[in-house]
Amino acid sequence: MAEFFQLYVAPVAWIIGGILAITVPLLLGVAYLTFAERKVIGWIQLRRGPNVVGPFGLLQPIADGLKLFLKETVIPASANRIVFVLAPMITFILALIAWAVIPFGEGLVLADINVGVLYLFAISSLGVYGIIMAGWASNSKYAFLGALRSAAQMVSYEVSIGFVIITVLLAVGSLNLSDIVMAQNGGILHWHFLPLLPMFIVFFISALAETNRAPFDLPEAEAELVSGYNVEYSSMTFAMFFLGEYANMILMSGMTVVLFLGGWLPPFDMHPFTIIPGPIWFVLKIMAVLFLFLWVRATFPRYRYDQLMRLGWKVFLPLSLVFVVLTAGFLLVFDLLPVAGGGK
Amino acid sequence: MMVQAIAFYVFAGVTIASAAMVIGSRNPVHSVLFLILAFFNSAGLFVLMGAEFLAMTLVIVYVGAVAVLFLFVVMMLDINFVKLRQGFLQYLPIGGLIGLVLIVELLMVVSGWVVSPAGLKTAAINSQAIDGVSNTLALGRLIYTEYVYLFQASGLILLIAMLGAIVLTLRQREGVKRQRITDQLDRKPEDSVEIIDVKTGSGV
8 A cells, every 4th residue: 555655646646736836826827917918018008007906906817817707608509519619628738738848947847858849849839729620610700710820820930930949959959948958057148049149039039920929910810800710719718718828928938938048047157146046037037028028019010911921931931941050060160069968 | 567558558549549530520620630639649659668759759740730731621621511421322332342452451461470579579678778868869860870861862752742742733823913022111101102281272
């Protein structure tokens, strides 16, 4: 019995505890990201933003969530019921399971797998299924058009994200996310965003497109498509899309931080900065990148669809391809290629 | 070990069941979704074997790219389900015959197939156990040293297949209006907007 406990019960309890320790703060973060978005955009547009529910409007996301929870779930009569209900679940689950490999600090990671980057890439490339299934199952032309746009857009920008990840991997020599962070050790000058600046910018813009955020939010262009793939959804099914999308935003920011901004490492490797624990630095950096997401949304108008495709295929793809070759050549010529087995 | 055995039977069972549903389900979109489920579970089987790189590549390439395009095309097909079922009895004899031939062929191949005793011994050892390197590294070492020519050749074959697909579908049409993005970006307010002072009541 004691053996059974040691072999099965204890590890399972440990894993479940880890999952809760990640998901609960994540969902809270998602709730307050929607609040931050409304506040920040409010300030940029010289408004106050939500300020009625609770002090400074802080209870607004809770009120919104409660409202959605209490609404009626409507499933259209001609919808494909199973796929219709499955789609929001897939979006939400995929947005959560990607967090399993994100390192929050040294050794603070749920699953420290060797192919962490590939896992993240695989999960983020699956995100398109939730949207395309929702669009098809709704049996509505607006939802379907939104889903088609979204699928084409996400598949296009994934290609350049893949090449950007390859440039980072060339400089690190490991697919493990903790190794990638540790390769940027030694202060802000060693972070990847400086030597790989063009790729950092390409990655950030592709992340905007991948998460369907402004200025690439064509799938939910309310002016022409009502609201895109999720028109027919209501109540918690809609809320799951919403939560999944915002969790994806946080995830893409997390990926940006891990790949380019030194993960949990402090910006300067000296006394006052090293006191603050790694996870706090990690969260602060994620918040900085998220602020960029919101800032971009309040600043730029929506892209036209053909220009969006042109940017993805004719600008970013060649640029990132050339940069893969350039980075590899540079590392080879100056003998900087990382030794096999990880680490610099 | 027991957890691994359970995981194996779950993955294998779901793979086979969903593979059967790919040809069994009436709605082609459901077929594609079952195909995706089958891909997923085979990735799970790869993970159980310790081949996590292959598992992730399977998900990225097949589920993330190939199946999306399948789904894309199948969703836009205009399928009449009543018509689809009409010819069932008519095609049953010939379809059954082809199936029978295939089964006989499979049986002939499989019955003569013996796993070599040397292979059986190494079958359970995964790449991680050999020399402690991760299997991404092990695969990279093999592909870029011993099998580099085969690897490059397969790349070339894929490139030619891609070119072939493009050549087959590319149509040169006359009189297509194109937008030149440089011209659009070069436009200045002075080129397109003229401000005129208009006197009240007189018009332009």
